[in-house]
Amino acid sequence: MNTVVGIFDYGCGNLHSVARTCAKFSDNIEIVERFQQKSDFTHIVLPGVGSYSNAISEIRTRGLDQLIHGKLNDGVPLLGICVGMQVLTTEGHENSLSSGLDLIGGSTEMLSLTKSDKSSRIPNMGWNAVIPEMSGNENQLFQGLENGFDAYFAHSFEVKPNDAADISALSKFDGRNLVSAVKREHVYGVQFHPEKSGESGLRVLKNFLSIKTDN
Amino acid sequence: MSMKRLIARLDIKSQHVIKGVQMDGQRIVGDPAELASKYYEAGIDEIVYLDTVASLYGRENMTAIVEQVAQSIFVPLTVGGGIRTLEDARLMLRSGADKVAMNSAAVSNPKLLQEVSTTFGSQCAVLSVEAKRVENDWEVFTNNGRDRTGVFVGKWIERAQEFGVGEVLITSVDRDGTKRGLDLGLNKLVRNSTDLPVIGSGGIGSTQDFYQALHEADLDGVCVGAALHNGTVEINQIRNQLAEFGINMRRSR
Numbered sequence: 252m253n254t255v256v257g258i259f260d261y262g263c264g265n266l267h268s269v270a271r272t273c274a275k276f277s278d279n280i281e282i283v284e285r286f287q288q289k290s291d292f293t294h295i296v297l298p299g300v301g302s303y304s305n306a307i308s309e310i311r312t313r314g315l316d317q318l319i320h321g322k323l324n325d326g327v328p329l330l331g332i333c334v335g336m337q338v339l340t341t342e343g344h345e346n347s348l349s350s351g352l353d354l355i356g357g358s359t360e361m362l363s364l365t366k367s368d369k370s371s372r373i374p375n376m377g378w379n380a381v382i383p384e385m386s387g388n389e390n391q392l393f394q395g396l397e398n399g400f401d402a403y404f405a406h407s408f409e410v411k412p413n414d415a416a417d418i419s420a421l422s423k424f425d426g427r428n429l430v431s432a433v434k435r436e437h438v439y440g441v442q443f444h445p446e447k448s449g450e451s452g453l454r455v456l457k458n459f460l461s462i463k464t465d466n
Numbered sequence: 467m468s469m470k471r472l473i474a475r476l477d478i479k480s481q482h483v484i485k486g487v488q489m490d491g492q493r494i495v496g497d498p499a500e501l502a503s504k505y506y507e508a509g510i511d512e513i514v515y516l517d518t519v520a521s522l523y524g525r526e527n528m529t530a531i532v533e534q535v536a537q538s539i540f541v542p543l544t545v546g547g548g549i550r551t552l553e554d555a556r557l558m559l560r561s562g563a564d565k566v567a568m569n570s571a572a573v574s575n576p577k578l579l580q581e582v583s584t585t586f587g588s589q590c591a592v593l594s595v596e597a598k599r600v601e602n603d604w605e606v607f608t609n610n611g612r613d614r615t616g617v618f619v620g621k622w623i624e625r626a627q628e629f630g631v632g633e634v635l636i637t638s639v640d641r642d643g644t645k646r647g648l649d650l651g652l653n654k655l656v657r658n659s660t661d662l663p664v665i666g667s668g669g670i671g672s673t674q675d676f677y678q679a680l681h682e683a684d685l686d687g688v689c690v691g692a693a694l695h696n697g698t699v700e701i702n703q704i705r706n707q708l709a710e711f712g713i714n715m716r717r718s719r
Contacts, residue, residue: 265559265564267560268536271562301585302587317558341571370660370714374662374663376632378469378471403541403542405632407566409634424468444564447564449509450540453540
């Protein structure tokens with residue numbers, strides 16, 4: 252089956268590097284800037300840098316939330332990256348509270364440091380090991396990757412799911428666990444940047460684009 | 467637990483990667499896209515391009531380079547030199563950069579740091595500082611190490627971090643291209659001035675230099691230029707040696 256990858260553009264920075272990377276695995280990349288009636292995406296990617304509140308308000312202003320909910324009902328898989336993962340949660344706590352897409356029950360909160368590991372900083376910038384929490388059958392995203400593959404992170408907020416069953420990978424931050432990936436049905440999210448995580452990251456994107464529509 | 471980063475620094479002049487000593491006497495060492503791809507294939511953690519000319523022509527030239535290289539490298543790319551406005555930053559990010567490094571314009575207009583960090587997130591706003599030893603302190607220089615500012619490094623970093631930057635890139639102009647090791651005093655000063663991630667640059671010539679920078683000065687990453695271009699050090703070898711010394715390094719590709 253031919254893939255058609257919708258990269259959702261809500262005006263935040265780095266979607267072109269995500270688009271270029273997905274183009275390695277799909278001939279049909281569409282940059283989607285606002286709601287459209289006719290769309291034949293087989294996959295949705297929600298890239299992300301910037302802030303939760305800016306991201307979610309732009310997503311709503313552009314009607315992309317409607318498109319996302321509609322496509323998810325059709326069984327189209329979605330991958331949220333970094334802030335794109337954070338906006339999947341119920342709410343984000345920045346300076347003020349903003350409501351998210353509520354596809355993953357839980358909240359997005361600022362990282363905090365107790366300095367129990369002196370190598371951790373805010374923002375959390377750099378490479379960290381990712382330990383998948385689900386078996387390969389449950390989560391195709393990390394198939395073929397070693398347990399504890401290294402990925403590139405750049406974030407100041409973290410996702411805290413209500414239901415531990417939604418956690419698909421963990422990493423270490425400040426001597427404790429950090430949720431580095433989530434999954435609920437065909438909604439996937441990664442806190443790291445697969446488009447910037449070398450060959451391991453390419454494999455994550457390739458795996459995502461080989462997930463079939465869930466009818 | 468964040469790993470320490472090995473970063474390739476490519477100084478750009480027109481279509482070439484150049485390297486001088488103390489930011490002077492530059493010689494051509496190769497092609498920007500070719501060298502970036504080569505270092506990516508060899509397992510570099512990150513790449514930094516710094517435009518040494520930073521003119522209008524330089525900016526157009528840089529976006530073309532960034533667009534080309536973003537097709538073939540899949541690690542973070544920082545671009546600096548000539549980022550004077552929010553639009554300059556946007557242009558670089560749209561071309562494929564992940565972070566923009568700001569030095570001269572940030573000194574004359576610190577609000578630029580704030581504009582970039584609030585618009586695109588602090589993770590892509592890098593404060594670049596070029597420093598020279600002056601008497602018993604380090605002074606901030608601009609325009610590729612040419613112009614004095616009268617501002618001192620510790621004070622400047624404390625002030626600049628209030629504007630929401632996500633990372634500090636500190637370059638010792640005195641050590642640039644010398645392969646005599648990082649200026650540890652300078653790097654320790656910066657480490658003690660901020661809790662942000664700090665990347666050191668200028669003077670790396672051996673694995674021992676990396677070790678001192680990452681361990682003694684507790685930097686989060688180190689840039690290497692001259693020693694990498696001329697083959698004095700090799701990425702895998704540094705990585706393996708540092709891991710043997712107990713430094714937490716990226717292992718998988």
